[in-house]
Amino acid sequence: MDKSKQALLQALTGQPIARTPVWLMRQAGRYLPEYQALRLKAPTFLDLCLTPALASEATLQPVRRYDVDAAILFADILLVPYALGRSLVFQDARGPKLDPVDSGAALNKLDWNPKKIESVFETVSLTKRKLSPKTAFIGFSGGLWSVACYMIDGDSRHGFPATLNALRQRPGFVQSILDILLAATKEYLLGQIQAGVQVVQIFDSWAGLLTGDDFLRWVVTPTNRLVDLLKKERPDIPIIGFPRGARDEDYQVYVRHTGVDALSIDDSISLDFAKDRLQPVKPLQGNVAPSVLLDGERVIRQEVDRVLSALGPRHIVNLGHGVLPKTPPDHVADFVKAVHAWKPG
Ligand code: CP3
Numbered sequence: 001m002d003k004s005k006q007a008l009l010q011a012l013t014g015q016p017i018a019r020t021p022v023w024l025m026r027q028a029g030r031y032l033p034e035y036q037a038l039r040l041k042a043p044t045f046l047d048l049c050l051t052p053a054l055a056s057e058a059t060l061q062p063v064r065r066y067d068v069d070a071a072i073l074f075a076d077i078l079l080v081p082y083a084l085g086r087s088l089v090f091q092d093a094r095g096p097k098l099d100p101v102d103s104g105a106a107l108n109k110l111d112w113n114p115k116k117i118e119s120v121f122e123t124v125s126l127t128k129r130k131l132s133p134k135t136a137f138i139g140f141s142g143g144l145w146s147v148a149c150y151m152i153d154g155d156s157r158h159g160f161p162a163t164l165n166a167l168r169q170r171p172g173f174v175q176s177i178l179d180i181l182l183a184a185t186k187e188y189l190l191g192q193i194q195a196g197v198q199v200v201q202i203f204d205s206w207a208g209l210l211t212g213d214d215f216l217r218w219v220v221t222p223t224n225r226l227v228d229l230l231k232k233e234r235p236d237i238p239i240i241g242f243p244r245g246a247r248d249e250d251y252q253v254y255v256r257h258t259g260v261d262a263l264s265i266d267d268s269i270s271l272d273f274a275k276d277r278l279q280p281v282k283p284l285q286g287n288v289a290p291s292v293l294l295d296g297e298r299v300i301r302q303e304v305d306r307v308l309s310a311l312g313p314r315h316i317v318n319l320g321h322g323v324l325p326k327t328p329p330d331h332v333a334d335f336v337k338a339v340h341a342w343k344p345g
Helices: 007-013 033-039 045-050 052-065 079-083 104-109 114-130 144-153 161-169 171-195 212-233 248-257 271-278 290-294 297-311 329-341
Strands: 070-072 088-091 095-098 136-142 199-203 239-242 262-265 284-288 316-319
Touching: 007 136, 007 199, 007 316, 033 045, 033 052, 045 052, 045 079, 045 088, 045 114, 052 070, 052 114, 052 329, 079 088, 079 114, 079 144, 079 171, 095 144, 104 171, 114 136, 114 171, 136 144, 136 171, 144 161, 144 171, 144 212, 161 171, 171 199, 171 212, 199 212, 212 239, 212 248, 248 262, 248 271, 262 271, 271 284, 271 297, 284 290, 284 297, 290 297, 290 329, 297 316, 297 329
Parallel strands: 070 136, 136 199, 199 239, 239 262, 262 284, 284 316
Antiparallel strands: 088 095
16 A cells, blocks of 8 residues: 555655645544444444444445545444453443443453454454555554543443542552553554554543643553553554643643654644644644534635644644534535645635
8 A cells, every 4th residue: 555645644754745634533423324324234333343344334434425534443442441351332322331340359350352352453454455545544542541431430421430539549440450451452553553554543532531740640651651562563653642621731741741643632722722832742633623514614614724724734634523423424525625625825
C-alpha cells in the first residue's frame, strides 16, 4: 500500500499534504441507514464487533459513502475487559454494562485471553484488502484510565463514583488494574497493527474526570507507558491521543508528556488556545462540535472555515466527539466536501 498518498499519514508525519485530511469519530454507526440494516444481522452488538464479515462491512460503509481520508476499525474499547474475562453487554438505550471489578478477588480473577478478540485482527486484514490505497486505516483502544473506569464501576451512568473513590481509598488497587490494562492494551493494539492498521488512536473518553496531579498520575503517566511500549516495537506507527474533556492546562501536559504524535481536541478547547499552546507542540485533530452536523450546509461550511482559518490546511479535521445518532447522513457529506473545498480567505 502506498502510504505516501495518504493525506492523514502525511499530516501526522510532517510531509507535504495532498489535501486537508478529514474523518469523523463514530463515522460508522446508527445515523447511517445501511448500518441499522447491518446491525440486524447480528444478535448483539458484541457479535457485530466479533464477526469479521460484519465488522469489516461496518468499517467500510462510511468510506463508500463519503470521501473521507481514513477508515476507523469497527470495534469497541471494551473488548479489552471482555478478553480479560469480564462479562460485557451493550444495553440498547443505556450503553455498555460490565460486571464491576469491586474486590481483590475480582482483580485476581482477571485473565487475559487474546483468543476472545482474535477476530478483530481478522476484521483488520479483511478490511485492509478492500480499502483504496489513498484511505488511511486507523485502529484504536481506550485510554487505560477510561477503560479502568468502566471496569471498576461497571457502567457510566453515575459518573464512576466507585473508581473516583478507589483513587483515594485504594490507589494500589487502581494501579494494579492499570498495569493489567497496559499489557492487554499493548497486545490489542499491536495485533491491530500487525494485521494492517497504519495509525492508532487512544480514546481517553473520561480523562476530564481528573485534573492537575490526578490527571498526571492516572491519565498522562499510564498513557506514556503505553506509548513507550508501542514505540519500542513499532516506531513507524503514529499515535493520536484523545483526552476528552480535559481542562486546557491538562491538555498541555498531555501533549507534552505522553509521547503521542498528534492530539485530538474536543470542542471545549478554543481555537486560539489550540493554535497558540497546543499546535506548536504536535499536529492537532478535531474539534467541530458534533451538533454542528445537525445544522444546514451553510453553518457546516462556516464552522469548517473557522477551524481551518485558525489551524491551517494541515489540521486533521474531525469532530470534538462522535457523530450524533440523529445526524442526517447528507450533512456528513457536506462536511467532508467543505473541508476538501476549503481555501484560505
Ligand atoms: O466509527 C467508529 O468510530 C468506530 C467504532 C467505535 C465504536 N466505539 C463503535 C460503537 C469506536 C471508535 C468506539 C469507541 C468507544 N466505545 C469509546 C470511545 C469514544 C467515545 O465515545 O468516547 C467508548 C467510551 C466506547 C464504549 C461504548 N460503546 C459506549 C459508551 C457505547 C454506547 C453509547 C453509544 O454511543 O451508543 C458503545 C456502543 C457502540 N460502540 C456503538 C457503536 C457504533 C453503538 C451501538 C449500537 O449499534 O447500538
